[in-house]
Amino acid sequence: MRTLTVLGVLAAVWGALRTEGLSVQGPREPLVARPGDEVLLPCSVDSAVPLQELDVEWVKTDPDTLVHLFSEGESRPESQHQRYRGRAELFPQEIPRGNFSLRLANVTAEDTGVYRCAVYTKEDSGQTTVELKEQERLAVSGASEPVVAYAGGEVVLNCSVDTNVPLQELEVEWVKTDSTILVHMFSEGESRPESQHQRYRGRAEFITERIPNGDFSLRLKDIRTEDKGQYMCTVHTDSGSANTTAELKELGFSTAHIWILLLALSALGVVILTSVPTYQFLLQNRETSWRWHCCLVNCVTPGLLLSVAFILWGQTEGFLQESVTCATVSVLRILLVSIMASYSHSYPGNLGRRLKRFSVPFVVFAFVTVVMSVILAEYFKTRAPNTAAKAFIGFFCGLVFLFSLSGIVVKGWMTFCRKHSRKCLEYNGEFTALFPTSRQMCVSCPGGWRSQQAGAQTAEPRARFTGK
Template sequence: MVERRLLVFMLWVGVALVTGSEINCSSELIEAEYGEAVTLPCHLQPPQDATDMKVKWSHGPLNHTVHQYQDRRDDPGEQKELFKGRTLLFHDRLTEGNLSLKLSSLRLSDTGKYTCSFHTETLQSSCYIELTVGESDVIGSHIPVKAVVGDHVILPCHLEPPFDVKTLTVEWKRNKTHVHTYRHRKDDPSIQAENFKGRTSLFREEMTRGNISLKLTNVSELDAGNYTCHVPKLHSQVKRGNVTLIVEQVDNGTGNRSNHSGDPGTAAKIGISSGVIVAIIVAIIGAIIGAIIGGVLWRKRKCGERGWRGCHRVDREETRETSQEDSPERVQLNDLQNGS
């Protein structure tokens, strides 16, 4: 063990003496998201021209060749198939001792340890970098979105961590109804439900940052319900997010709002309340009509065979007699009679 450490130290000293530099990699874990690009830093310190050196990047315990540079050019001969077309060495910075590698279109299998090494005719030196490739999840909203009939509304949905989805398919549905579909870098209205046509849009400039929120214009009560944003080809366990839209109807008479969330239970409750109100109104109207009919029947019995005109004459005579009884002369006469 001591002999091995001594050998490594002597090799490092030899490299430093011959090249005047040592190779350095980042000691921090490099984290990146699926589909993104990342630069794995590696350089000679102090800076030294590496144009005439052999530079090699390898991956994993089997040291699969990721990228190789020699004889002043890239050499893809030994490159592993899964890395082809995805690696880049910065040739214009080799004169500064920059051996960093850019790796594009990251895959989950790219996770692991990478070795950066340079070779001369007599020496070789290496350093190591750990890369972790993660996944982005689709995030909706746990808080319901409220809107008034006729308003424009935004249903929030995004990828966390942020991830460019411009090349992927994005689907919005309300239950099983197709609300909006984006594929092949453009909107696809071919399967869109008729009542949503011309009223939906995505924020194209924000999609590179993982924003897939939906804008819905001219909201109606029929729009209320549960919406799902879906990225079917996303390499993640969470490909869907949910948003609930509640549509409020404003009563012009009272200024109060009634909510519509698309929930059958809510609709049933609204129907029951409306039925009770209607029953009460019908009962009041029935009572009024009954009172009117009762009054008419009572008056008819009172008038008997006299008919309506005779009944009116009786009423006038009774009214006249009452007025005479209450007159001052009648009252005085009654007092004289009582005194005698």
């Protein structure tokens, strides 16, 4: 090391005193080698140099490590760093010709870096640098067999990466090949959940603790039937890419599927079991509590069971918006069946009349509200409209909502007028006093404007008869 220090001082002194140095030539581009290879680090001068006046040192920078030294006409292997002993050497027959290239055998990953070849004579000195890079290694492997899973379960799709490229320079993509949907992405040293397709948000993720080991396996949770198919794991570097595939086979029946089947069969069973006694009660025309309960079960239970089945189906298959709509239709079907059934006249109290009066406008209002909400939720999730578009859509949907609600309001007002005709006449009189042109607004009310007008006409003869 003392020799290395002395030579460094001499090089600095000669570089400061002389304006022209020794022209030392090296490669213009970095050298690339794989682990275990043998590589030649070029270094030469234009003319021959007397060996007795020549000193050549090869140093690996950062930190400075002496790789090889030629001094006083011979190599000095005893001065080498122990890591390079027996692996780094010059070509003795080429040295007199000005060729000081270094042969480095059995290259390792630690050998990558910048090497400095410094040449010193009594009169001149010069140096050149050589950069050695490890040849990029990239191999991607996955599972050889298809993966089988059940709906609602969890599965791991394997993707192992063998590379010498830093994680910061890797880009990993998981794509569903049949629809080119981006399932998940790793870039710039971290996961990118914001780039996922909405179908996989919150369900697909990398196993974070395995990434430093080159394991980019994908964990897919809450599996749906639509998830089956082929997935591709592609790894990109600055100089190339590699990929592997994983197949998720057709899914079997899960617990949710079994429940859906049981609910559907239960709805069918309820319809069959209650239809026969209901029909017999209708033929016998007997008013009993048993008849009412049987008709109620026949009307209500199938709709409720099917609505629950639709919700489970949407959650399992990934069609939650569609399933909510179908479940709403199943529930509203109860009201429509209740007013169209032949036994609707036998409902207790005023239930039958109220159902016939309010069922249709309520069904329209509920159906429009649910369908509109589902469409808006899907639109905002996929399109992300600007503020102006949101304002227009909100105004339009508000009009539709009020229009569908108007049926219930009108029916409620008419019911109020029938029950409280005297109050309706008072409200109508006050209203027509302010707005005479709106007298016909209460024509639909029993005892409305026409009744009020007829009462006024009959009151005049009565006043004459009494002398008032």
